[in-house]
Amino acid sequence: MATGAHGRVMEAGLVLASQNIEAAVVHTTDPQRWQLVVKPKDLLVARAQLLQYTRENRHRRWRQSFAGRRFEFDWQSLVWVFLMAGCYFFQAHGSLAIQSLGDFYSPAVRSGEWWRAVTAEFLHVDLRHLASNATTGLLFFGVAMAEYGAGTALLAATLCGALANFAAMWFRSMPYHGLGASGMVMAALGLLAVRSFRLQDWRARPALTISRGFLAGVFLFILHGFNPSSDVLVHTLGFGLGAAAGVLLSPIAENPGRQARWDALGKWLFVGVVAVAWGCALWPAAQRGLER
Numbered sequence: 001m002a003t004g005a006h007g008r009v010m011e012a013g014l015v016l017a018s019q020n021i022e023a024a025v026v027h028t029t030d031p032q033r034w035q036l037v038v039k040p041k042d043l044l045v046a047r048a049q050l051l052q053y054t055r056e057n058r059h060r061r062w063r064q065s066f067a068g069r070r071f072e073f074d075w076q077s078l079v080w081v082f083l084m085a086g087c088y089f090f091q092a093h094g095s096l097a098i099q100s101l102g103d104f105y106s107p108a109v110r111s112g113e114w115w116r117a118v119t120a121e122f123l124h125v126d127l128r129h130l131a132s133n134a135t136t137g138l139l140f141f142g143v144a145m146a147e148y149g150a151g152t153a154l155l156a157a158t159l160c161g162a163l164a165n166f167a168a169m170w171f172r173s174m175p176y177h178g179l180g181a182s183g184m185v186m187a188a189l190g191l192l193a194v195r196s197f198r199l200q201d202w203r204a205r206p207a208l209t210i211s212r213g214f215l216a217g218v219f220l221f222i223l224h225g226f227n228p229s230s231d232v233l234v235h236t237l238g239f240g241l242g243a244a245a246g247v248l249l250s251p252i253a254e255n256p257g258r259q260a261r262w263d264a265l266g267k268w269l270f271v272g273v274v275a276v277a278w279g280c281a282l283w284p285a286a287q288r289g290l291e292r
Helices: 006-018 040-056 058-062 077-093 098-102 106-110 116-122 127-148 150-169 182-193 206-212 214-225 232-248 256-291
Strands: 002-004 023-027 034-038 063-065 072-074
Touching: 006 023, 006 034, 006 040, 034 040, 072 127, 077 098, 077 116, 077 127, 098 116, 098 256, 106 116, 106 150, 116 150, 116 256, 127 150, 127 182, 150 182, 150 232, 150 256, 182 214, 182 232, 214 232
Parallel strands: none
Antiparallel strands: 002 034, 023 034, 063 072
């Protein structure tokens, strides 16, 4: 019923075996291709099971497994990098002063411009600032997307970064400006830091699992988040909120079927949140243009 490379046909056979459907992997006339043979009475059920498996694992086509390691990398994180680069291009070369319209200016946020907590995540001071966040974000988002699903990880990190911007404001009395994606990047690292709690080793050797997993995430956070020239408070809050979100999202991370169902929803919600935030930020400039 299914033909292809040996590895893919074997994978299909394992799916059917998990459902107690007998299947045999045999050669085709082409020595490079194999086929899966099932009993006629099981054909319809087998096709339905393989279709469901394919549907639930479509998002994995972007993923790359690392030999000898229990994690994957999702190359959809490149989309996030291109998005950040595109925003910086318009920030540097666009006709609108989007930095002043979208950065996290605390007096403006206190007066009701909540969207700045989101829009500030897509702005950067200079190319060096962008490159720093893009390189670390590519790595952290790549693993977080493979762990939770691309849409879920992207939405969670964005919201945690925005909440970190809000929370940091309440620790500061003086007016200040803030911008950059580092809060959401640290939130992505926080999502990864609690990954070890879901491994089987956690139940057998909890102390060792924490030392290898969560503390490794903490050390990475110290390495990347404690730059004296950066906003350490936002980084710390983003990391903590990301870790909390990772615990709450454990049911999704543990179930590939749930990942597939939440992935598209997370992506659409991310697009909606970003579109609404930037719409609110750019609307005053659009109004002024219409009045001229």
